[in-house]
Amino acid sequence: MISVAEAERLVLTTVRPLPAETVPLLAATGRVLRQDLTADRDFPPFNRVAMDGIALVFEAVAGGQITFPIETIQFAGAPPQPLQNPQAAVEIMTGAVLPPGTDTVVRYEDVTFQEVDGQRTVTIQGLPERAGHNVHARAADRHQGDLLVPAGTRLGPAEIAVAATIGAATVLVTRLARLAIVSTGDELVDVAEQPLPHQIRRSNAAMLQAAAQAAGATTEAFHFIDDQDVLRQGLPQLLREFDAVVLSGGVSKGQADFLPGVLRELGVEQIFHEVEQRPGKPFWFGQQPGGAVVFALPGNPVSTFVNYYRYVQPWLRACQSPEMPPAPAAVAELVTDVSFRPRLTHFLPVRLEMAPDGRLLAHPQRAGGSGDLASLLHCDGFLELPAEQTEFPAGQVWPLLRFRS
Numbered sequence: 418m419i420s421v422a423e424a425e426r427l428v429l430t431t432v433r434p435l436p437a438e439t440v441p442l443l444a445a446t447g448r449v450l451r452q453d454l455t456a457d458r459d460f461p462p463f464n465r466v467a468m469d470g471i472a473l474v475f476e477a478v479a480g481g482q483i484t485f486p487i488e489t490i491q492f493a494g495a496p497p498q499p500l501q502n503p504q505a506a507v508e509i510m511t512g513a514v515l516p517p518g519t520d521t522v523v524r525y526e527d528v529t530f531q532e533v534d535g536q537r538t539v540t541i542q543g544l545p546e547r548a549g550h551n552v553h554a555r556a557a558d559r560h561q562g563d564l565l566v567p568a569g570t571r572l573g574p575a576e577i578a579v580a581a582t583i584g585a586a587t588v589l590v591t592r593l594a595r596l597a598i599v600s601t602g603d604e605l606v607d608v609a610e611q612p613l614p615h616q617i618r619r620s621n622a623a624m625l626q627a628a629a630q631a632a633g634a635t636t637e638a639f640h641f642i643d644d645q646d647v648l649r650q651g652l653p654q655l656l657r658e659f660d661a662v663v664l665s666g667g668v669s670k671g672q673a674d675f676l677p678g679v680l681r682e683l684g685v686e687q688i689f690h691e692v693e694q695r696p697g698k699p700f701w702f703g704q705q706p707g708g709a710v711v712f713a714l715p716g717n718p719v720s721t722f723v724n725y726y727r728y729v730q731p732w733l734r735a736c737q738s739p740e741m742p743p744a745p746a747a748v749a750e751l752v753t754d755v756s757f758r759p760r761l762t763h764f765l766p767v768r769l770e771m772a773p774d775g776r777l778l779a780h781p782q783r784a785g786g787s788g789d790l791a792s793l794l795h796c797d798g799f800l801e802l803p804a805e806q807t808e809f810p811a812g813q814v815w816p817l818l819r820f821r822s
């Protein structure tokens with residue numbers, strides 16, 4: 418048996434960067450960029466008026482002039498109209514191009530308009546702060562050709578907005594990981610079915626699909642009964658076509674736990690079987706040479722759940738964004754004493770609370786063991802309590818495997 422840290426290390430040795438693909442911009446949200454995005458124009462691309470009001474020459478105001486004839490009106494989206502007379506002004510709207518010949522904008526709130534002999538004039542109250550006031554100058558933010566978003570960035574709404582403004586209607590991103598989610602077991606029926614008294618519905622597959630999709634993978638679900646021939650026939654196609662095959666059930670010591678044997682028979686190289694942890698000890702991990710990585714997770718629902726978050730999700734994230742460092746490990750403070758025997762890493766289900774001083778407090782939750790699926794409803798994560806210790810006093814801080822934010 419190997420330690421949790423060794424299991425994690427071995428899982429991450431199988432990480433391969435996924436290939437890139439071009440997708441429409443909006444389909445790229447949450448995906449990892451595989452090209453640099455550079456400014457196609459200056460930001461802003463012209464001297465942009467930042468307030469509704471009038472545009473004029475600062476020097477004229479500085480020289481004492483307070484009343485200006487209005488020469489014309491300039492709207493956003495209209496080609497710029499140069500100022501003809503430097504002693505006049507242009508009425509101006511936010512988003513318009515600053516009329517060539519002017520350099521400063523005074524807000525409507527700071528002027529009054531008059532009409533004298535059919536000529537509209539404006540009087541300003543007080544000197545504008547400086548030349549260029551209320552003007553968002555061309556290239557003030559970025560220059561044409563500047564690198565805006567480097568390859569390797571995960572695209573959120575801010576990056577999508579910048580991509581849109583430079584005209585990136587499509588972008589090159591990492592392809593989504595494709596996971597086959599496989600339930601094994603004679604007792605398992607479809608979610609939509611009414612189970613017989615000795616049957617249960619396939620909740621692990623639903624859980625794994627929900628979690629993997631939320632982490633940015635595409636998933637397809639399969640179910641195989643506990644029959645070696647069925648497994649021998651069904652698995653090879655999945656090993657060829659998917660980046661990873663995530664199985665649940667059939668990896669422990671039972672007479673129908675055929676998976677480790679059948680996987681080896683199919684050429685999947687076993688990297689480890691069994692990890693010094695509870696729950697989730699019977700975890701089997703391997704890789705088909707040149708093909709899929711195989712996570713064969715123990716079937717008890719909480720075991721499947723813990724192993725997904727501890728091993729599958731970090732693997733998935735590393736394949737999708739190899740250049741991004743893993744997120745800093747979260748920690749939380751145990752609020753009650755707990756003790757565990759035997760010497761295994763224990764994943765302790767906890768509910769989290771934020772203390773007024775910002776510490777994250779972990780309240781252990783009573784759970785009926787690794788079959789108690791409903792206990793997850795009252796938990797936010799698991800504290801990872803190391804195998805080297807059996808007594809864990811209140812106040813100690815431990816790594817946190819958080820599944821609810």
Ligand SMILES: Nc1nc2c(c(=O)[nH]1)N[C@H]1C(S)=C(S)[C@@H](COP(=O)(O)OP(=O)(O)OC[C@H]3O[C@@H](n4cnc5c(N)ncnc54)[C@H](O)[C@@H]3O)O[C@H]1N2
Nearest residue numbers: 600619620621622665666667668669670674715716717720
């Ligand atoms: N003699 C021993 N027996 C067991 C050991 C052991 O060391 N010695 N380990 C126990 C541990 S720990 C676990 S965890 C389970 C894991 O067993 P398997 O991976 O072989 O899982 P199954 O036996 O197929 O199923 C266990 C349990 O989980 C339910 N299950 C399975 N798949 C699903 C699914 N998709 N959705 C919902 N529930 C599922 C299944 O019905 C069983 O109740 O072995 C212990 N035994």
Ligand code: MOO
Nearest residue numbers: 696697698720787
């Ligand atoms: O993974 Mo098993 O719980 O330790 O049921």
